[in-house]
Amino acid sequence: MNDNDNNTLQQLMVCHHCDLVLQKPPSVPEHHRVFCPQCHHKLLSHKPNSLERTFIWTLTALVFFMPAIFLPLLHLDLFGQSPSSSVMSGILALWQQEFYSVAVVVLVTSVLAPMLQLILLSYVTYSLYFGHKLPGLVRVFKAYLELRHWGMLEIYLIGLLVSVIKLIDMAEVVVGIGLFSFIALLMAQIMAVFSMDAPLFWRLLEQNKATTKELPQ
Amino acid sequence: MSDISYSPKSARALNIAVCHHCHQLVRGHGRCSRCNTLVHFRKPDSLTRTWAFLIAAIAFFIPANLVPIMNIKMLGQGEPATIMEGVILFIEHGDLPIAIVIFVASVLVPLLKIVALVFLLLSVHFEWARTARRKTILYRIVEFIGRWSMIDIFVVTVLVALVQLDKLASIEVSEGATAFCFVVVLTMVSALCFDTRLIWDIKEESTKGNKR
Numbered sequence: 094m095n096d097n098d099n100n101t102l103q104q105l106m107v108c109h110h111c112d113l114v115l116q117k118p119p120s121v122p123e124h125h126r127v128f129c130p131q132c133h134h135k136l137l138s139h140k141p142n143s144l145e146r147t148f149i150w151t152l153t154a155l156v157f158f159m160p161a162i163f164l165p166l167l168h169l170d171l172f173g174q175s176p177s178s179s180v181m182s183g184i185l186a187l188w189q190q191e192f193y194s195v196a197v198v199v200l201v202t203s204v205l206a207p208m209l210q211l212i213l214l215s216y217v218t219y220s221l222y223f224g225h226k227l228p229g230l231v232r233v234f235k236a237y238l239e240l241r242h243w244g245m246l247e248i249y250l251i252g253l254l255v256s257v258i259k260l261i262d263m264a265e266v267v268v269g270i271g272l273f274s275f276i277a278l279l280m281a282q283i284m285a286v287f288s289m290d291a292p293l294f295w296r297l298l299e300q301n302k303a304t305t306k307e308l309p310q
Numbered sequence: 311m312s313d314i315s316y317s318p319k320s321a322r323a324l325n326i327a328v329c330h331h332c333h334q335l336v337r338g339h340g341r342c343s344r345c346n347t348l349v350h351f352r353k354p355d356s357l358t359r360t361w362a363f364l365i366a367a368i369a370f371f372i373p374a375n376l377v378p379i380m381n382i383k384m385l386g387q388g389e390p391a392t393i394m395e396g397v398i399l400f401i402e403h404g405d406l407p408i409a410i411v412i413f414v415a416s417v418l419v420p421l422l423k424i425v426a427l428v429f430l431l432l433s434v435h436f437e438w439a440r441t442a443r444r445k446t447i448l449y450r451i452v453e454f455i456g457r458w459s460m461i462d463i464f465v466v467t468v469l470v471a472l473v474q475l476d477k478l479a480s481i482e483v484s485e486g487a488t489a490f491c492f493v494v495v496l497t498m499v500s501a502l503c504f505d506t507r508l509i510w511d512i513k514e515e516s517t518k519g520n521k522r
Binding site for chain 1: 319320321322324326328330331332333334335336337344345346347384400403405408411412442443446447449450457458460461462463464465466467468469470471472473474475478479482483487488491492495498502506507509510511
């Protein structure tokens with residue numbers, strides 16, 4: 094009876110924006126997405142080779158992470174001096190001017206959340222892709238999902254463009270190497286998020302859990 | 311079984327709860343068998359939490375717009391700038407597109423976001439059953455664009471680090487930035503606490519009432 098009920102639940106899905114119960118499609122066709130017929134929420138999308146692509150893009154993003162955060166994004170040529178600014182030096186400047194809460198928010202949204210997201214996601218994809226059983230996978234993936242609202246690299250880039258426009262009248266602004274790394278990081282990170290197929294990851298994590306439980310016996 | 315899937319009933323009416331992490335379906339409530347999250351039919355205390363963060367955000371919204379967010383000093387002369395003054399400066403320089411981006415992201419978006427959340431909360435309180443779909447879409451817009459208000463904080467961060475030339479030119483952060491930062495974070499948390507399914511519950515109740 095209970096198994097039967099579980100099987101029924103397996104074939105259903107529920108829109109978490111309007112609580113509508115739907116039949117789960119066996120697969121999503123190429124270039125297609127499944128929307129909730131009642132509230133138009135996007136429920137499923139086709140993501141080919143999700144595991145491989147997510148793994149590659151998270152690794153790429155991690156490679157560019159340190160240079161993007163620590164190398165200068167912009168140089169200024171003003172009154173014979175040429176100060177430069179990186180993501181990290183901006184946070185330090187806020188901290189030195191004793192705006193601790195702003196500094197912490199910027200640190201979380203532009204460094205910690207994106208970095209943790211990439212590390213956590215690469216941990217999960219590595220384990221699933223190579224079949225190495227690493228501890229705490231479910232918890233790590235949950236933490237990754239919790240963080241997704243707080244990484245704001247794309248907004249930082251727009252903020253950077255606005256700053257350039259603000260400064261362009263008063264000084265010569267030169268692009269630094271950090272900016273190229275930052276754009277590469279942003280691209281790779283966006284690609285990683287877009288190739289990540291959450292329902293697939295949960296299915297694999299469940300299979301993974303089932304096999305680890307059998308091992309000690 | 312196939313008639314379950316096409317019934318317009320809510321999952322709660324069928325005693326099915328959805329795990330908010332992995333979207334697994336759970337009979338009744340309890341812990342999700344897959345990811346061990348505590349599963350609820352609706353987000354717990356959704357209305358109270360949304361109101362709490364929203365009221366806090368409204369309190370910070372006033373200083374965020376009236377107190378300067380940065381202090382631009384050129385050759386010893388200080389020139390504090392609020393967000394609106396920044397927008398006006400861009401218009402005077404003829405950078406209309408940038409002025410629009412900043413105005414929309416920093417003034418309009420937080421304001422509309424607060425208004426939209428108040429509207430959604432009131433519509434649940436007073437059980438306005440109509441246009442449930444449009445309200446859900448409104449919520450999704452709020453959730454999506456809320457983060458973009460951070461632009462101004464990042465602009466301040468970049469400028470503060472870059473323009474530090476002692477007496478010639480320097481830019482300092484000002485208290486408005488803290489308030490502004492809190493508005494963005496608090497409205498984001500407030501939106502995350504809101505449960506759109508409450509809107510659909512009212513709709514379900516009212517159609518049930520009509521049938522009787």
